Amino acid sequence: MRVPPKTFSCHLLRGALLACLAVFSLAEGAGEVSVRYLRFEEVQETLRLNADSDIPGSDIAESAAWDAWIRSRDAEVRSRIDRGIEDSISNLILYGTSFTSLPKMESVERAASEPGELTPAAIARVHAMAVALSAGRNERVRLVRDFLARQKIGKNSEERYFTENLRRFVTEQAAYQKKLRDAAADADPSALYLARGTLFETRGLSVDTSLLPNFALEETLRAMVRKGVLAPGSMHRIAVIGPGLDFTDKRDGYDFYPLQTLQPFAVLEAVARLELGKAEDVQVVCLDLNSAVIAHVQKLAERGRAGQTYNLQLPRDPKAEWSPEAISYWKHFGEILGSPMKALPVPATLSGVVARAVAIRPQFASRMKAYDANIVAQTLDYAPGQGFELMIATNVLVYYDRFQQALAMANIARMLNRGGIFLANNVLPSQHTSDLEYLGRRTTTFTPDGAYGDDVVVYRRP
Ligand SMILES: C[S@@+](CC[C@H](N)C(=O)[O-])C[C@H]1O[C@@H](n2cnc3c(N)ncnc32)[C@H](O)[C@@H]1O
Incomplete structure:
Protein backbone atom coordinates (compact mmCIF):
# COMPACT_ATOMS: atom_id res chain seq x y z
CA MET A 1 0.00 0.00 0.00
CA ARG A 2 1.19 3.46 -0.77
CA VAL A 3 0.71 5.94 2.01
CA PRO A 4 1.52 9.62 2.08
CA PRO A 5 5.10 10.13 3.27
CA LYS A 6 4.03 11.79 6.48
CA THR A 7 1.50 9.36 7.90
CA PHE A 8 2.97 6.09 7.85
CA SER A 9 2.63 3.16 7.56
CA CYS A 10 -10.69 -16.59 -14.20
CA HIS A 11 -20.94 -27.09 -21.86
CA LEU A 12 -20.85 -30.12 -20.44
CA LEU A 13 -17.42 -30.26 -19.19
CA ARG A 14 -17.98 -26.97 -17.42
CA GLY A 15 -21.22 -28.28 -15.94
CA ALA A 16 -19.40 -31.33 -14.63
CA LEU A 17 -16.73 -29.14 -13.11
CA LEU A 18 -19.30 -26.94 -11.40
CA ALA A 19 -21.03 -29.97 -9.93
CA CYS A 20 -17.67 -31.16 -8.71
CA LEU A 21 -16.99 -27.80 -7.10
CA ALA A 22 -20.36 -27.82 -5.37
CA VAL A 23 -19.69 -31.27 -3.91
CA PHE A 24 -16.30 -30.15 -2.75
CA SER A 25 -17.63 -26.99 -1.16
CA LEU A 26 -20.06 -29.11 0.81
CA ALA A 27 -17.22 -31.42 1.79
CA GLU A 28 -15.16 -28.52 3.05
CA GLY A 29 -18.22 -27.04 4.73
CA ALA A 30 -18.75 -30.22 6.72
CA GLY A 31 -15.17 -31.03 7.58
CA GLU A 32 -11.75 -29.51 7.77
CA VAL A 33 -9.05 -29.49 5.16
CA SER A 34 -5.76 -30.12 6.93
CA VAL A 35 -2.95 -27.60 6.98
CA ARG A 36 0.59 -28.95 6.43
CA TYR A 37 4.09 -27.66 5.79
CA LEU A 38 5.31 -27.09 2.26
CA ARG A 39 7.45 -30.02 1.08
CA PHE A 40 10.93 -29.84 -0.37
CA GLU A 41 9.75 -31.10 -3.78
CA GLU A 42 7.12 -28.34 -3.90
CA VAL A 43 9.64 -25.56 -3.55
CA GLN A 44 12.41 -26.90 -5.83
CA GLU A 45 11.90 -24.28 -8.50
CA THR A 46 11.75 -21.46 -5.96
CA LEU A 47 14.96 -22.67 -4.30
CA ARG A 48 16.71 -22.92 -7.64
CA LEU A 49 15.62 -19.42 -8.70
CA ASN A 50 16.80 -17.92 -5.42
CA ALA A 51 19.97 -19.99 -4.93
CA ASP A 52 22.26 -16.99 -5.34
CA SER A 53 20.20 -14.58 -3.28
CA ASP A 54 22.04 -15.08 0.04
CA ILE A 55 18.66 -14.89 1.79
CA PRO A 56 18.35 -17.36 4.70
CA GLY A 57 16.90 -20.69 3.59
CA SER A 58 17.50 -20.13 -0.11
CA ASP A 59 20.61 -22.34 -0.16
CA ILE A 60 18.93 -25.50 1.24
CA ALA A 61 19.80 -28.50 -0.94
CA GLU A 62 18.07 -31.50 0.61
CA SER A 63 14.75 -32.58 2.05
CA ALA A 64 15.61 -33.12 5.75
CA ALA A 65 17.28 -29.72 6.01
CA TRP A 66 14.26 -28.17 4.30
CA ASP A 67 11.79 -29.83 6.71
CA ALA A 68 13.74 -28.51 9.69
CA TRP A 69 14.17 -25.06 8.23
CA ILE A 70 10.53 -24.51 7.24
CA ARG A 71 9.35 -25.49 10.71
CA SER A 72 11.79 -23.19 12.45
CA ARG A 73 10.93 -20.41 10.00
CA ASP A 74 7.24 -20.87 10.79
CA ALA A 75 8.01 -20.58 14.52
CA GLU A 76 10.13 -17.52 13.90
CA VAL A 77 7.42 -15.85 11.80
CA ARG A 78 4.79 -16.59 14.43
CA SER A 79 7.00 -15.13 17.13
CA ARG A 80 6.45 -11.79 15.41
CA THR A 198 9.73 -5.67 1.73
CA LEU A 199 9.45 -2.64 3.98
CA PHE A 200 8.17 -4.53 7.02
CA GLU A 201 10.29 -7.71 6.64
CA THR A 202 11.41 -7.59 10.25
CA ARG A 203 8.45 -5.80 11.78
CA GLY A 204 5.88 -7.26 14.17
CA LEU A 205 2.93 -8.82 12.37
CA SER A 206 0.10 -6.33 12.52
CA VAL A 207 -3.54 -7.40 12.24
CA ASP A 208 -4.84 -3.96 11.35
CA THR A 209 -7.11 -3.54 8.40
CA SER A 210 -9.06 -0.77 6.70
CA LEU A 211 -11.58 -0.32 3.92
CA LEU A 212 -9.74 1.27 1.02
CA PRO A 213 -7.38 -1.53 -0.08
CA ASN A 214 -10.60 -3.35 -0.94
CA PHE A 215 -11.58 -0.46 -3.20
CA ALA A 216 -8.29 -0.94 -5.05
CA LEU A 217 -8.99 -4.67 -5.35
CA GLU A 218 -12.49 -4.06 -6.74
CA GLU A 219 -11.21 -1.47 -9.20
CA THR A 220 -8.55 -3.92 -10.38
CA LEU A 221 -11.08 -6.73 -10.83
CA ARG A 222 -13.36 -4.27 -12.71
CA ALA A 223 -10.52 -3.39 -15.08
CA MET A 224 -9.87 -7.10 -15.66
CA VAL A 225 -13.55 -7.71 -16.45
CA ARG A 226 -13.48 -4.77 -18.89
CA LYS A 227 -10.46 -6.24 -20.64
CA GLY A 228 -12.10 -9.65 -20.84
CA VAL A 229 -9.49 -11.28 -18.59
CA LEU A 230 -12.22 -12.44 -16.21
CA ALA A 231 -15.46 -14.08 -17.35
CA PRO A 232 -18.87 -13.65 -15.68
CA GLY A 233 -19.73 -16.46 -13.31
CA SER A 234 -16.17 -17.78 -13.24
CA MET A 235 -15.64 -17.56 -9.48
CA HIS A 236 -16.82 -20.08 -6.91
CA ARG A 237 -14.09 -20.16 -4.32
CA ILE A 238 -12.03 -17.27 -3.04
CA ALA A 239 -9.20 -17.25 -0.52
CA VAL A 240 -8.43 -14.18 1.55
CA ILE A 241 -4.94 -14.47 2.97
CA GLY A 242 -4.58 -12.32 6.09
CA PRO A 243 -8.03 -10.76 6.41
CA GLY A 244 -6.97 -8.81 9.50
CA LEU A 245 -8.94 -7.15 12.25
CA ASP A 246 -9.82 -3.50 12.52
CA PHE A 247 -8.07 -2.71 15.84
CA THR A 248 -6.87 0.87 15.61
CA ASP A 249 -5.09 1.60 12.38
CA LYS A 250 -2.60 4.39 12.14
CA ARG A 251 -4.50 6.32 9.52
CA ASP A 252 -8.20 5.70 9.30
CA GLY A 253 -8.99 3.07 11.90
CA TYR A 254 -10.99 3.83 14.97
CA ASP A 255 -11.86 2.09 18.19
CA PHE A 256 -15.41 3.24 18.93
CA TYR A 257 -16.88 -0.04 17.65
CA PRO A 258 -16.23 -3.73 18.24
CA LEU A 259 -13.32 -5.43 16.47
CA GLN A 260 -14.35 -6.33 12.94
CA THR A 261 -12.99 -7.83 9.74
CA LEU A 262 -13.84 -6.28 6.40
CA GLN A 263 -11.92 -7.95 3.59
CA PRO A 264 -13.75 -11.31 3.33
CA PHE A 265 -17.02 -9.44 2.81
CA ALA A 266 -15.47 -6.76 0.62
CA VAL A 267 -13.99 -9.32 -1.78
CA LEU A 268 -17.18 -11.41 -1.84
CA GLU A 269 -19.18 -8.27 -2.61
CA ALA A 270 -16.76 -7.18 -5.35
CA VAL A 271 -17.12 -10.59 -7.01
CA ALA A 272 -20.91 -10.36 -6.78
CA ARG A 273 -21.06 -6.73 -7.99
CA LEU A 274 -18.90 -7.54 -11.01
CA GLU A 275 -21.02 -10.68 -11.68
CA LEU A 276 -17.96 -12.87 -11.39
CA GLY A 277 -19.93 -15.12 -9.09
CA LYS A 278 -23.19 -15.25 -7.15
CA ALA A 279 -22.74 -14.14 -3.55
CA GLU A 280 -24.98 -17.03 -2.42
CA ASP A 281 -22.76 -19.62 -4.13
CA VAL A 282 -19.25 -18.33 -3.53
CA GLN A 283 -17.23 -19.82 -0.67
CA VAL A 284 -14.76 -17.51 1.06
CA VAL A 285 -11.85 -19.19 2.85
CA CYS A 286 -9.65 -17.10 5.13
CA LEU A 287 -6.05 -18.14 5.82
CA ASP A 288 -4.26 -16.38 8.65
CA LEU A 289 -1.60 -17.23 11.20
CA ASN A 290 -3.06 -15.09 13.95
CA SER A 291 -5.38 -17.13 16.18
CA ALA A 292 -7.38 -14.02 17.10
CA VAL A 293 -8.21 -13.43 13.44
CA ILE A 294 -9.14 -17.10 12.89
CA ALA A 295 -11.28 -17.17 16.03
CA HIS A 296 -13.04 -13.97 14.95
CA VAL A 297 -13.95 -15.35 11.51
CA GLN A 298 -15.02 -18.72 12.94
CA LYS A 299 -17.23 -16.97 15.46
CA LEU A 300 -18.93 -14.71 12.92
CA ALA A 301 -19.61 -17.77 10.74
CA GLU A 302 -21.04 -19.65 13.74
CA ARG A 303 -23.25 -16.70 14.59
CA GLY A 304 -24.32 -16.51 10.95
CA ARG A 305 -25.37 -20.17 11.14
CA ALA A 306 -27.39 -19.23 14.21
CA GLY A 307 -29.17 -16.56 12.12
CA GLN A 308 -27.29 -13.51 13.40
CA THR A 309 -26.14 -10.66 11.20
CA TYR A 310 -22.52 -9.46 11.21
CA ASN A 311 -22.56 -5.74 11.75
CA LEU A 312 -19.88 -3.59 10.19
CA GLN A 313 -19.17 0.00 11.13
CA LEU A 314 -17.78 2.11 8.30
CA PRO A 315 -16.28 5.39 9.50
CA ARG A 316 -14.91 8.06 7.19
CA ASP A 317 -13.08 11.24 8.01
CA PRO A 318 -13.99 13.93 5.44
CA LYS A 319 -10.71 15.67 6.33
CA ALA A 320 -8.88 12.74 4.73
CA GLU A 321 -10.12 14.04 1.36
CA TRP A 322 -11.01 10.75 -0.30
CA SER A 323 -11.68 10.90 -4.05
CA PRO A 324 -15.32 10.90 -5.18
CA GLU A 325 -14.81 7.29 -6.36
CA ALA A 326 -13.49 6.20 -2.97
CA ILE A 327 -16.40 7.94 -1.26
CA SER A 328 -18.81 6.22 -3.61
CA TYR A 329 -17.20 2.85 -2.73
CA TRP A 330 -17.69 3.63 0.95
CA LYS A 331 -21.32 4.69 0.40
CA HIS A 332 -22.21 1.49 -1.43
CA PHE A 333 -20.17 -0.94 0.67
CA GLY A 334 -22.38 -3.75 1.96
CA GLU A 335 -25.43 -2.98 -0.17
CA ILE A 336 -25.30 -6.42 -1.86
CA LEU A 337 -24.48 -8.50 1.19
CA GLY A 338 -26.43 -6.59 3.79
CA SER A 339 -28.80 -3.83 4.82
CA PRO A 340 -28.04 -0.38 6.18
CA MET A 341 -28.35 0.02 9.93
CA LYS A 342 -27.84 2.83 12.42
CA ALA A 343 -24.14 3.42 13.01
CA LEU A 344 -22.71 3.59 16.51
CA PRO A 345 -22.25 7.17 17.72
CA VAL A 346 -18.95 8.78 16.77
CA PRO A 347 -17.13 10.09 19.88
CA ALA A 348 -16.99 13.90 20.25
CA THR A 349 -13.18 13.80 20.09
CA LEU A 350 -13.46 12.63 16.45
CA SER A 351 -15.32 15.72 15.34
CA GLY A 352 -16.21 15.63 11.67
CA VAL A 353 -15.88 11.86 11.32
CA VAL A 354 -19.00 10.32 9.76
CA ALA A 355 -20.04 6.70 9.96
CA ARG A 356 -22.44 4.38 8.26
CA ALA A 357 -23.09 0.78 9.20
CA VAL A 358 -24.32 -2.36 7.48
CA ALA A 359 -25.75 -5.59 8.82
CA ILE A 360 -24.30 -8.42 6.72
CA ARG A 361 -26.94 -11.10 6.21
CA PRO A 362 -26.39 -14.34 8.17
CA GLN A 363 -26.28 -16.44 4.97
CA PHE A 364 -23.08 -14.66 3.93
CA ALA A 365 -21.45 -14.67 7.34
CA SER A 366 -22.22 -18.36 7.76
CA ARG A 367 -20.29 -19.27 4.57
CA MET A 368 -16.95 -17.98 5.81
CA LYS A 369 -14.27 -20.58 6.61
CA ALA A 370 -11.00 -19.88 8.38
CA TYR A 371 -7.80 -21.88 8.71
CA ASP A 372 -4.74 -21.18 10.78
CA ALA A 373 -2.04 -21.25 8.11
CA ASN A 374 1.19 -19.38 7.54
CA ILE A 375 1.17 -18.72 3.80
CA VAL A 376 4.95 -18.63 3.66
CA ALA A 377 5.34 -22.14 5.14
CA GLN A 378 2.03 -24.00 5.18
CA THR A 379 -0.43 -25.19 2.56
CA LEU A 380 -3.81 -26.90 2.13
CA ASP A 381 -4.36 -29.76 -0.29
CA TYR A 382 -7.17 -29.32 -2.79
CA ALA A 383 -7.79 -31.82 -5.59
CA PRO A 384 -7.00 -30.47 -9.08
CA GLY A 385 -9.64 -27.93 -10.12
CA GLN A 386 -11.04 -27.71 -6.60
CA GLY A 387 -8.84 -24.93 -5.31
CA PHE A 388 -9.49 -21.23 -5.70
CA GLU A 389 -10.30 -18.98 -8.66
CA LEU A 390 -9.17 -15.92 -6.73
CA MET A 391 -6.65 -15.44 -3.96
CA ILE A 392 -5.98 -12.09 -2.28
CA ALA A 393 -3.16 -10.94 -0.04
CA THR A 394 -3.04 -7.22 0.71
CA ASN A 395 -0.68 -5.77 3.28
CA VAL A 396 0.58 -9.28 4.10
CA LEU A 397 3.64 -10.17 1.99
CA VAL A 398 5.29 -6.82 2.72
CA TYR A 399 6.21 -8.43 6.08
CA TYR A 400 8.57 -10.94 4.41
CA ASP A 401 11.86 -11.09 2.58
CA ARG A 402 11.91 -11.80 -1.12
CA PHE A 403 12.63 -15.53 -0.71
CA GLN A 404 9.68 -15.96 1.65
CA GLN A 405 7.53 -13.96 -0.75
CA ALA A 406 8.58 -16.34 -3.52
CA LEU A 407 7.70 -19.32 -1.28
CA ALA A 408 4.29 -17.79 -0.62
CA MET A 409 3.82 -17.35 -4.38
CA ALA A 410 4.66 -21.02 -5.04
CA ASN A 411 2.21 -21.97 -2.33
CA ILE A 412 -0.52 -19.71 -3.71
CA ALA A 413 0.04 -21.13 -7.22
CA ARG A 414 -0.49 -24.69 -5.95
CA MET A 415 -3.80 -23.71 -4.32
CA LEU A 416 -5.08 -21.80 -7.37
CA ASN A 417 -7.11 -23.53 -10.06
CA ARG A 418 -5.76 -23.20 -13.61
CA GLY A 419 -6.63 -19.69 -14.81
CA GLY A 420 -7.01 -18.54 -11.19
CA ILE A 421 -5.97 -15.03 -10.22
CA PHE A 422 -3.77 -13.81 -7.38
CA LEU A 423 -3.88 -10.16 -6.32
CA ALA A 424 -1.50 -8.44 -3.91
CA ASN A 425 -0.66 -4.82 -3.24
CA ASN A 426 3.10 -4.81 -3.10
CA VAL A 427 5.84 -5.51 -5.59
CA LEU A 428 6.74 -9.21 -5.56
CA PRO A 429 9.93 -10.95 -6.65
CA SER A 430 10.49 -11.84 -10.27
CA GLN A 431 12.34 -14.99 -9.10
CA HIS A 432 9.11 -16.87 -8.57
CA THR A 433 7.47 -20.06 -9.79
CA SER A 434 6.54 -20.30 -13.47
CA ASP A 435 3.12 -21.42 -12.18
CA LEU A 436 2.31 -17.75 -11.71
CA GLU A 437 2.24 -15.48 -14.73
CA TYR A 438 2.53 -11.75 -14.09
CA LEU A 439 -0.33 -9.91 -15.81
CA GLY A 440 0.38 -6.36 -14.69
CA ARG A 441 -0.09 -3.71 -12.07
CA ARG A 442 -2.89 -1.21 -11.56
CA THR A 443 -2.79 1.93 -9.43
CA THR A 444 -5.90 3.10 -7.63
CA THR A 445 -5.66 6.43 -5.88
CA PHE A 446 -7.76 7.12 -2.83
CA THR A 447 -7.23 10.89 -2.74
CA PRO A 448 -7.48 13.42 -5.61
CA ASP A 449 -3.79 14.36 -5.26
CA GLY A 450 -2.82 10.71 -5.82
CA ALA A 451 -0.61 10.68 -2.70
CA TYR A 452 -2.59 7.91 -1.03
CA GLY A 453 -3.53 4.77 -2.91
CA ASP A 454 -2.62 1.18 -3.74
CA ASP A 455 -0.69 -0.55 -6.51
CA VAL A 456 -2.36 -3.89 -7.09
CA VAL A 457 -0.24 -6.54 -8.81
CA VAL A 458 -2.02 -9.24 -10.81
CA TYR A 459 -0.85 -12.83 -11.39
CA ARG A 460 -2.56 -15.77 -13.10
CA ARG A 461 -1.95 -19.48 -12.83
CA PRO A 462 -1.44 -20.54 -16.44
C1 LIG B 1 -1.77 -5.77 8.16
S1 LIG B 1 -2.99 -6.98 8.15
C2 LIG B 1 -3.79 -6.69 6.58
C3 LIG B 1 -5.26 -6.98 6.62
C4 LIG B 1 -5.97 -6.88 5.28
N1 LIG B 1 -5.44 -7.86 4.31
C5 LIG B 1 -5.84 -5.48 4.72
O1 LIG B 1 -5.14 -5.27 3.71
O2 LIG B 1 -6.44 -4.58 5.28
C6 LIG B 1 -2.03 -8.45 7.85
C7 LIG B 1 -2.84 -9.71 8.04
O3 LIG B 1 -2.08 -10.80 7.49
C8 LIG B 1 -1.90 -11.81 8.46
N2 LIG B 1 -0.62 -12.47 8.14
C9 LIG B 1 0.61 -11.97 8.26
N3 LIG B 1 1.51 -12.86 7.85
C10 LIG B 1 0.84 -13.95 7.43
C11 LIG B 1 1.23 -15.21 6.91
N4 LIG B 1 2.52 -15.52 6.72
N5 LIG B 1 0.27 -16.12 6.61
C12 LIG B 1 -1.06 -15.82 6.81
N6 LIG B 1 -1.49 -14.63 7.31
C13 LIG B 1 -0.54 -13.71 7.62
C14 LIG B 1 -1.94 -11.07 9.78
O4 LIG B 1 -2.22 -11.92 10.86
C15 LIG B 1 -3.06 -10.08 9.51
O5 LIG B 1 -4.33 -10.66 9.65
Missing part, protein backbone atom coordinates in the same frame (compact mmCIF):
# COMPACT_ATOMS: atom_id res chain seq x y z
CA ILE A 81 2.73 -11.87 16.22
CA ASP A 82 3.25 -10.57 19.75
CA ARG A 83 5.32 -7.68 18.51
CA GLY A 84 2.49 -6.84 16.12
CA ILE A 85 0.16 -6.75 19.12
CA GLU A 86 2.60 -4.43 20.83
CA ASP A 87 2.47 -2.16 17.78
CA SER A 88 -1.34 -2.22 17.90
CA ILE A 89 -1.16 -1.24 21.56
CA SER A 90 0.95 1.77 20.59
CA ASN A 91 -1.50 2.69 17.83
CA LEU A 92 -4.35 2.41 20.33
CA ILE A 93 -2.51 4.66 22.76
CA LEU A 94 -1.83 7.26 20.07
CA TYR A 95 -5.14 7.26 18.22
CA GLY A 96 -7.78 5.55 20.40
CA THR A 97 -10.81 7.47 21.63
CA SER A 98 -12.60 4.70 23.55
CA PHE A 99 -10.45 4.85 26.67
CA THR A 100 -9.75 8.58 26.98
CA SER A 101 -11.18 11.95 26.07
CA LEU A 102 -7.68 13.29 25.32
CA PRO A 103 -7.36 14.46 21.72
CA LYS A 104 -6.19 11.83 19.22
CA MET A 105 -2.57 12.21 18.06
CA GLU A 106 -2.37 13.43 14.49
CA SER A 107 0.58 11.30 13.53
CA VAL A 108 3.32 9.13 15.00
CA GLU A 109 5.76 11.98 14.37
CA ARG A 110 3.86 14.06 16.92
CA ALA A 111 4.59 11.45 19.59
CA ALA A 112 8.32 12.18 19.75
CA SER A 113 10.04 15.53 20.16
CA GLU A 114 13.46 14.08 19.39
CA PRO A 115 14.65 10.49 18.88
CA GLY A 116 13.55 8.40 21.87
CA GLU A 117 11.80 11.30 23.64
CA LEU A 118 8.03 11.17 23.90
CA THR A 119 6.05 14.42 23.77
CA PRO A 120 3.89 15.44 26.76
CA ALA A 121 0.78 14.67 24.68
CA ALA A 122 2.01 11.12 24.06
CA ILE A 123 2.99 10.67 27.71
CA ALA A 124 -0.51 11.82 28.77
CA ARG A 125 -2.05 9.20 26.48
CA VAL A 126 0.23 6.48 27.90
CA HIS A 127 -0.96 7.43 31.36
CA ALA A 128 -4.60 7.39 30.24
CA MET A 129 -4.17 3.82 28.96
CA ALA A 130 -2.62 2.73 32.24
CA VAL A 131 -5.58 4.23 34.11
CA ALA A 132 -8.10 2.67 31.70
CA LEU A 133 -6.64 -0.80 32.33
CA SER A 134 -8.18 -1.04 35.76
CA ALA A 135 -11.67 -0.17 34.47
CA GLY A 136 -11.41 -2.80 31.73
CA ARG A 137 -14.88 -2.21 30.29
CA ASN A 138 -13.58 -1.74 26.78
CA GLU A 139 -12.93 -4.70 24.41
CA ARG A 140 -9.61 -3.41 23.15
CA VAL A 141 -8.40 -2.39 26.60
CA ARG A 142 -9.31 -5.86 27.89
CA LEU A 143 -7.18 -7.33 25.06
CA VAL A 144 -4.31 -5.11 26.15
CA ARG A 145 -4.76 -6.28 29.74
CA ASP A 146 -4.81 -9.95 28.67
CA PHE A 147 -1.67 -9.40 26.64
CA LEU A 148 0.12 -7.81 29.60
CA ALA A 149 -0.92 -10.73 31.79
CA ARG A 150 0.49 -13.21 29.23
CA GLN A 151 3.70 -11.25 29.17
CA LYS A 152 3.78 -11.24 32.98
CA ILE A 153 3.93 -7.46 33.13
CA GLY A 154 2.87 -6.58 36.66
CA LYS A 155 0.53 -3.83 37.76
CA ASN A 156 3.22 -1.34 38.71
CA SER A 157 5.17 -1.82 35.50
CA GLU A 158 2.36 -1.22 33.01
CA GLU A 159 2.95 2.48 32.39
CA ARG A 160 6.69 1.96 32.05
CA TYR A 161 6.05 -0.89 29.61
CA PHE A 162 3.70 1.29 27.51
CA THR A 163 6.29 4.08 27.46
CA GLU A 164 9.17 1.83 26.37
CA ASN A 165 6.97 0.08 23.82
CA LEU A 166 5.85 3.41 22.37
CA ARG A 167 9.43 4.67 22.19
CA ARG A 168 10.46 1.56 20.27
CA PHE A 169 7.45 1.93 17.96
CA VAL A 170 8.12 5.59 17.23
CA THR A 171 11.81 4.89 16.53
CA GLU A 172 10.94 2.02 14.17
CA GLN A 173 8.40 4.14 12.31
CA ALA A 174 11.03 6.84 11.82
CA ALA A 175 13.41 4.20 10.39
CA TYR A 176 10.76 3.04 7.86
CA GLN A 177 10.22 6.62 6.77
CA LYS A 178 13.95 7.14 6.36
CA LYS A 179 14.24 3.96 4.27
CA LEU A 180 11.49 5.28 1.99
CA ARG A 181 13.02 8.75 1.78
CA ASP A 182 16.41 7.25 0.86
CA ALA A 183 14.80 5.06 -1.79
CA ALA A 184 12.85 8.05 -3.16
CA ALA A 185 16.15 9.94 -3.51
CA ASP A 186 17.76 7.06 -5.43
CA ALA A 187 18.54 7.76 -9.08
CA ASP A 188 16.84 4.47 -9.99
CA PRO A 189 13.09 5.24 -10.18
CA SER A 190 12.22 1.63 -9.28
CA ALA A 191 14.11 1.88 -5.97
CA LEU A 192 11.13 3.28 -4.07
CA TYR A 193 8.74 0.65 -5.41
CA LEU A 194 11.24 -2.09 -4.51
CA ALA A 195 11.86 -0.67 -1.04
CA ARG A 196 8.13 -0.66 -0.36
CA GLY A 197 7.91 -4.34 -1.34
